[in-house]
Amino acid sequence: MPPQAANKKVTExxxxxxxxxxxxGVKGLLIVNYREDKDGGQSQPIFVRTTMPQxxxxxxxxxxxxxxxxxxxxLVRDLDPSNDLTFLRITCKRYExxxxxxxxxxxxxxxxxxxxxxxx
Numbered sequence: 357m358p359p360q361a362a363n364k365k366v367t368e369x370x371x372x373x374x375x376x377x378x379x380x381g382v383k384g385l386l387i388v389n390y391r392e393d394k395d396g397g398q399s400q401p402i403f404v405r406t407t408m409p410q411x412x413x414x415x416x417x418x419x420x421x422x423x424x425x426x427x428x429x430x431l432v433r434d435l436d437p438s439n440d441l442t443f444l445r446i447t448c449k450r451y452e453x454x455x456x457x458x459x460x461x462x463x464x465x466x467x468x469x470x471x472x473x474x475x476x
Contacts, residue, residue, distance in 0.1 A: 369405075377407055381468040383451065384408030388422040388462045404461060417453075421446075422462045425455045 387404040408414040429441040444455040456463040
């Protein structure tokens with residue numbers, strides 16, 4: 357990929373991240389990739405980008421939610437090999453977690469429910 361194309365791609369990603377961060381109620385955004393363990397052990401997430409402060413809470417969100425998304429993707433494919441997971445949304449009392457899987461990455465957004473609609 358030519359340097360100009362790579363720079364344009366990075367700029368587009370940065371613009372999208374900024375746009376998502378501006379939504380009301382967004383607590384944070386993570387982009388996570390998994391690296392397969394060559395020794396047959398459990399794969400470990402690689403944090404590509406995050407808007408959340410580094411620490412155990414951010415790490416926990418990244419590990420647990422990307423693991424759940426992988427399991428959900430496997431479930432969908434096991435039920436129908438021609439199908440794939442396109443989006444996963446989890447709503448609980450305090451937060452809403454949305455996961456958009458890509459080929460190599462998971463985009464995870466954590467927000468406070470109801471605030472994205474102006475607090476209704």
